[in-house]
Amino acid sequence: TSATFCTENSCTLPKGTVSARSGCNNGGSGCTVTALGGGQPLFCDVHYRGSPAALNAACATDGGTFTGATFCTENTCTLPVGTSSDGAGCNNGDSGCGATVLKGASELSCMAGYGGSPAKLQATCDTHGGTFTSATFCTENSCTLPKGTVSARSGCNNGGSGCTVTALGGGQPLFCDVHYRGSPAALNAACATDGGTFTGATFCTENTCTLPVGTSSDGAGCNNGDSGCGATVLKGASELSCMAGYGGSPAKLQATCDTHGGTFTSATFCT
Numbered sequence: 001t002s003a004t005f006c007t008e009n010s011c012t013l014p015k016g017t018v019s020a021r022s023g024c025n026n027g028g029s030g031c032t033v034t035a036l037g038g039g040q041p042l043f044c045d046v047h048y049r050g051s052p053a054a055l056n057a058a059c060a061t062d063g064g065t066f067t068g069a070t071f072c073t074e075n076t077c078t079l080p081v082g083t084s085s086d087g088a089g090c091n092n093g094d095s096g097c098g099a100t101v102l103k104g105a106s107e108l109s110c111m112a113g114y115g116g117s118p119a120k121l122q123a124t125c126d127t128h129g130g131t132f133t134s135a136t137f138c139t140e141n142s143c144t145l146p147k148g149t150v151s152a153r154s155g156c157n158n159g160g161s162g163c164t165v166t167a168l169g170g171g172q173p174l175f176c177d178v179h180y181r182g183s184p185a186a187l188n189a190a191c192a193t194d195g196g197t198f199t200g201a202t203f204c205t206e207n208t209c210t211l212p213v214g215t216s217s218d219g220a221g222c223n224n225g226d227s228g229c230g231a232t233v234l235k236g237a238s239e240l241s242c243m244a245g246y247g248g249s250p251a252k253l254q255a256t257c258d259t260h261g262g263t264f265t266s267a268t269f270c271t
Contacts, residue, residue, distance in 0.1 A: 008032040008033065008059075009033075009059040009062040009063075010029075010030030010032055010062055010063065011032075011033075011061075011062075011063070011064050011065055011066045012024060012027070012028050012064075012065060012066070013026055013036075013042070013065070013066055013071070014071050015100075016045050016047070016048035016071070016073070016074055017043075017044065017048070017050075017052045017071040017072045018044065018045050019031075019040055019042055019054075020040045021036070023035075024066075030063065032059065033054075033059050036057050036066065037054040037057060042054055042069075042072075043072075044072035045072065047074065047075050047099065047124055047125055047126065048072040048073065048074055048075060049072060049075055050070070050073050052069070052071055053069060056069055056070075057069035074098035074099065074125070075125040075126070075127065075130075076089070076095070076096035076097055076098050076125065076128060076129070077096055077097070077099075077128075077130050078094055078131060078132070079091055079102075079108070079131070080092060080131050080132070080137050081111075082111050082113065082114035082137070083108050083110065083114070083118050083137040083138045084108065084109050084110070084111050085097075085106070085108055085109075086106050087101045087104065087105030087106075089101070092131075096129065098125065099123050099124060099125050099132070102123050102132065103120050103121070107119065108135070108136075108137070108138075112190075112192065113141050113190060113191055113192065114138035114139060114140055115138060115139060116136070116137070116138040116139050117136065118135070118136050118137055118138050119135060119136040120135050122134045122135050122136070140165065140191075141164065141191040141194040142155075142163055142164055142194055142195065143162055143163070143164075143165075143191035143193075143195070143197055144156060144157060144158050144159070144162050144163075144197060145157055145158055145174070145197070145198055145203070146158060146197055146203050147177075147232075148176060148179070148180035148204040148205070148206055149175075149176065149177070149182075149184045149204045150174065151163075151172055151186075152172045152173070153167060156198075162195065164191065165186075165189050165191050168186045168189055168198065168201075169186040169187070169189060174186055174201075174203075174204075175204075178258075179207050179231060179256055179258065180204035180205065180206055180207065181260050182202070182203070182204040182205050184201070184203055184204050185202040187201060187202070188200045188201055206231065206232060206257070207230065207231075207259065207260040207261075208221070208227070208229055208230050208257065209228055209229070209260075209261070209262050209263055210223060210224050210225070210226055210228050210263060211223055211234075211240070211263070211264055211269070212263050212264070214243050214246030214269070215240050215242065215246070215250050215269040215270045216240065216241050216242070217229075217234055217240055217241075217252070218237050219236065219237030219238075220233065221233070222234050222264075228261065230257065231255050231256060231257050231264070234252055234255050234264065235253070235255065237252075239252060240252050240268075240270075241270075242270035243270070246270035246271060247271065248268070248269070248271050249268065250268050250269055250270050251268040252267050254266045254267050254268070255267035
């Protein structure tokens, strides 16, 4: 009696492993190994997994963290496609990382073809091996097809509201509008700028024709005997004129090139 005896160190559990004794938990006041193992089971907090057990727990430093026991492990997830992190294993297609690693890395960024202001702050990994949720992620850009190439998804078409590369390639074939030709395919389509025009895919090409003899244009390749031009070039040039020996009031407005390599029709030509 009357001597000064040692007291048992107090520690707290590592984050993610929880005891019914609140003082033992991460952020608590601490508890001893004796208290930790005193009949109260350990369990895993949300976003953690495992079968925790207090057996072999040690508290080497008063005020420190328990070691030696079986603790819970943080769930690992990957980011959704289009959102990128420099945290090891966090990106789509990687092995996965915990929310702690994700939040400890630099701020999220968007991959090519995606846009937004991504933020990692609220990220959670609810299911081990799944995809992070609750953060602000990048969204896929939307574009429209160039004129003359058409999709059954009307939003994808020139003048439409736009669609994503994913939607464009989602099983709906592309085809050529009237006055265009080719074998269009969505493979390799890219949408670099939200609200822009798809690039990279195989698109339709405008038919080229020449004007009938006697009617002239300053559009490159449009005149009879030239290599041919599309209606877009013809209509973008100066108004038609008549060659020597021909007359009238020619007008290009309604010109169409129905057959590639043929002659423009539907416009008003010189006679």
